[in-house]
Amino acid sequence: MKILTPINSLQEVEMLAENGAEEFYCGLVPEEWLQRYGGALWLNRRSPKGGNVQTFAELNALIAAAHQYGIPVFLTLNAPAYAPEQMSMVIDLARRLVEEAGADALIIADPGLLVALVESGLDAPLHLSSLAATLNGRAIDFFRQWGVRRIILPRSVTLDEMRHLAEAARGVVELEAFILNEGCAFEEGYCPTSKHHSVGAYCTGLADMEASFFTARGDEVPAAERREVNALLQDYYRWLFFVNNAGCSLSPEGLPYGPCGLCAIPQMHRMGIASLKIVGREASSWRKLASLRLVKAVVDRVRQGRPDDEVRTYAQSLRTPREYCQSGFMCYYRWW
Amino acid sequence: MADVHRLALRLIDEYFGTLTISRVYFGNEFCQHLIPSLASVKEAYGAAQDRGWRFSLLTPYVTDEGLDKLRPLFAFLETQGEPVEVVFNDWGVLQQLSSFPHLKPVHGRLLDKRLRDPRITGLYKSAPIPIRTAVQRSNVTTSPYLALLRRHGVELVELDNVMQGLDIDFRNTPVGVALYVPYGFVATGRVCMIASLHQPQRERFRPETKCHHECQQYVTVYTYARPPWGNEEQRFLLKGNTHFYAHTEEMLRFVFSRCEHLGIRRFIYQPGLPMWLS
Numbered sequence: 371m372k373i374l375t376p377i378n379s380l381q382e383v384e385m386l387a388e389n390g391a392e393e394f395y396c397g398l399v400p401e402e403w404l405q406r407y408g409g410a411l412w413l414n415r416r417s418p419k420g421g422n423v424q425t426f427a428e429l430n431a432l433i434a435a436a437h438q439y440g441i442p443v444f445l446t447l448n449a450p451a452y453a454p455e456q457m458s459m460v461i462d463l464a465r466r467l468v469e470e471a472g473a474d475a476l477i478i479a480d481p482g483l484l485v486a487l488v489e490s491g492l493d494a495p496l497h498l499s500s501l502a503a504t505l506n507g508r509a510i511d512f513f514r515q516w517g518v519r520r521i522i523l524p525r526s527v528t529l530d531e532m533r534h535l536a537e538a539a540r541g542v543v544e545l546e547a548f549i550l551n552e553g554c555a556f557e558e559g560y561c562p563t564s565k566h567h568s569v570g571a572y573c574t575g576l577a578d579m580e581a582s583f584f585t586a587r588g589d590e591v592p593a594a595e596r597r598e599v600n601a602l603l604q605d606y607y608r609w610l611f612f613v614n615n616a617g618c619s620l621s622p623e624g625l626p627y628g629p630c631g632l633c634a635i636p637q638m639h640r641m642g643i644a645s646l647k648i649v650g651r652e653a654s655s656w657r658k659l660a661s662l663r664l665v666k667a668v669v670d671r672v673r674q675g676r677p678d679d680e681v682r683t684y685a686q687s688l689r690t691p692r693e694y695c696q697s698g699f700m701c702y703y704r705w706w
Numbered sequence: 707m708a709d710v711h712r713l714a715l716r717l718i719d720e721y722f723g724t725l726t727i728s729r730v731y732f733g734n735e736f737c738q739h740l741i742p743s744l745a746s747v748k749e750a751y752g753a754a755q756d757r758g759w760r761f762s763l764l765t766p767y768v769t770d771e772g773l774d775k776l777r778p779l780f781a782f783l784e785t786q787g788e789p790v791e792v793v794f795n796d797w798g799v800l801q802q803l804s805s806f807p808h809l810k811p812v813h814g815r816l817l818d819k820r821l822r823d824p825r826i827t828g829l830y831k832s833a834p835i836p837i838r839t840a841v842q843r844s845n846v847t848t849s850p851y852l853a854l855l856r857r858h859g860v861e862l863v864e865l866d867n868v869m870q871g872l873d874i875d876f877r878n879t880p881v882g883v884a885l886y887v888p889y890g891f892v893a894t895g896r897v898c899m900i901a902s903l904h905q906p907q908r909e910r911f912r913p914e915t916k917c918h919h920e921c922q923q924y925v926t927v928y929t930y931a932r933p934p935w936g937n938e939e940q941r942f943l944l945k946g947n948t949h950f951y952a953h954t955e956e957m958l959r960f961v962f963s964r965c966e967h968l969g970i971r972r973f974i975y976q977p978g979l980p981m982w983l984s
Binding site: 580 | 837
């Protein structure tokens with residue numbers, strides 16, 4: 371079980387490698403894309419300037435430096451869909467990322483791109499993004515036919531479901547699971563909304579809208595029920611706050627808030643999950659480092675064979691304030 | 707909501723004359739808790755046969771538990787006389803359909819992953835041509851995607867009428883296209899807010915929250931407090947786990963007036979928000 375860490379600059383390699391990163395993922399947006407779309411359309415789910423390596427030269431150096439530590443680097447081409455006129459540019463970029471920069475795998479989501487890359491003969495492992503929404507064993511079979519090496523499980527997969535999927539995938543496909551930072555209120559692969567700065571994420575924006583409840587017949591909800599559903603709504607907005615990284619804040623100890631699966635690492639280790647993904651390509655170097663240390667501290671205890679209860683208690687002790695952790699709203703996987 | 711139906715039916719009459727129903731869609735695309743029972747599928751299929759309507763079964767994205775619910779439905783439909791359509795919105799469901807060669811797989815609208823965010827439509831309308839074009843076209847029309855569909859015997863693709871407009875031409879493609887009116891979906895997910903209504907706080911907002919079909923009792927209407935792009939008239943409709951938008955007159959006129967040019971083979975009329983418990 372590896373720790374997969376986001377990275378977006380050469381300067382971060384040494385810091386993250388020395389602190390326990392075992393795999394890196396990052397993105398790069400070529401000049402051609404920027405000239406055509408600016409920041410209005412994102413190539414790889416992150417803002418071109420904020421969440422990506424800026425030049426091919428820097429990417430080449432980043433990958434070379436990572437390889438000196440024995441750390442593979444995966445590149446994101448993970449838009450859920452590329453329009454017809456974008457496809458050739460993306461395929462050219464894929465070839466350049468692999469053949470010139472030395473990327474160790476490509477992370478993709480668009481089934482059309484998957485087929486195009488397979489048929490292009492590009493010699494690179496393909497990792498299937500959580501945006502492809504692989505929720506069942508037959509979907510694993512489907513994508514396995516196309517030579518996918520790794521599948522990134524959606525955040526909504528429960529531990530029980532993950533166990534079944536891990537059995538279906540054993541020996542044929544690696545599985546990667548989210549472990550820290552940033553949730554999704556909806557099923558990520560079925561939420562094709564914008565994160566443009568003018569509107570923010572759709573789920574986040576809900577709290578700024580007026581919500582009115584009606585019966586299925588279109589009548590107003592009676593007053594007693596209205597109180598109940600309005601209380602539910604406020605609770606939902608509180609959950610959304612945690613889903614969206616608790617406002618991207620850090621605890622007084624400098625640790626990141628936001629969705630977390632640390633308690634579930636012992637179970638995921640036994641299932642044979644290949645990789646634990648920390649979210650946050652766009653995060654500051656400090657936030658990346660703090661996230662990595664948090665995950666590594668728990669993974670180390672699992673690797674030492676400590677009992678599950680001890681690991682869970684330790685993991686929860688790292689998440690402060692305690693009431694955030696105990697609310698259950700920060701959990702990717704609620705194991706209780 | 708009644709307004710959008712009055713509008714849609716008036717425009718259907720204006721463009722196409724008397725409405726004729728040739729096919730019935732049964733099932734649900736958005737939630738595996740709304741997958742119909744085998745008994746209700748049998749009943750609906752029989753009722754459609756009695757009226758001379760063809761039958762399509764809608765299926766949602768599913769976990770293995772959802773797939774288990776679908777298999778008996780497929781097994782029943784597989785044995786019927788004429789090939790029955792099954793609309794898949796999950797690649798695992800398509801894979802499952804390969805075991806039922808008599809069924810006809812149809813690519814559902816949830817797999818059209820093009821950006822579809824009604825909040826920001828105003829931005830796209832005034833955007834430079836490359837941006838506008840990219841969001842009006844669909845990856846479904848790329849040749850590798852079409853090759854994938856052909857390989858799996860898919861002959862029909864369903865799309866939503868997105869608010870930024872459609873720049874598609876299915877006249878010369880190996881697959882046809884069908885379009886839903888008068889609702890499109892914005893986002894859907896396994897966490898259903900209203901299903902948590904009677905749950906203790908720590909059990910709320912989980913994918914595995916026990917469902918009692920609370921979605922059948924409530925609709926939530928979202929309106930803007932601070933519209934970002936002058937779209938203060940927009941409403942978002944939440945039913946169960948899915949947010950929807952209603953089509954405007956401009957959107958309906960666009961597709962009704964250009965259906966031949968766009969290559970639209972079929973319209974699917976939704977007489978309400980498509981979250982029925984069958």
